[in-house]
Amino acid sequence: MSETESGFGFSVLPVTPFEQNATLVWCTSTMRGAIIDPGGELGRLREFVEQAGVTLEKILLTHGHVDHAGGASELREQLSIPVIGPHMADAFWLDRVEEAGRMYGLHGVHNVKPDHWLGDGDKVEFGEAALEVIHAPGHTPGHVVFYNPPARWAQVGDVLFHGSVGRTDFPLSNHDDLIDAIINKLLPLGDDIEFVAGHGPMGNFGDERRNNPFLNS
């Protein structure tokens, strides 16, 4: 768990056999927050939120893949809070979460229709904190990144990983779009930005700009 001076806190819980980094974010003065990508294991996730002392207001989705979005519909039912995001270009993925679950052996996952879609430049607020939305297509066409400027922090989903980038061998994936989004939309935010990726360890943009082999070819 990490809380910054900027009034923003976050904590990561890997869920599903894909070790997807479900990410709890909150406003430290009101303890109101949101969960990004509740892919599954809702019992563990709810316990995690409770231990952090956060009141969940929103479910946020980076993109429509089953390991990220699989638990969103059921969590919305349990807590009566809205599902927000990703960009509507991922609607076709959210309509086939159950099909993907069968393919990958993930049980208890559900298709989900978000209450609100997100677009580039949107803002998502909880308490006195907010995340800016950056549309970063390529891994999926509707992928979004959540960015908190005061904390110098981003949740980049499956766009960028420490030492790697997102897969682009899915329907409507596009490798050039992915690299373009990373180089022209994410890295310019600053070398000091720390990020949580959809899988694996945290990183910072400076390290990736200098050392990520997929950005330096």
Ligand SMILES: [Zn+2]
């Ligand atoms: Zn993905």
Ligand SMILES: [Zn+2]
């Ligand atoms: Zn993923």
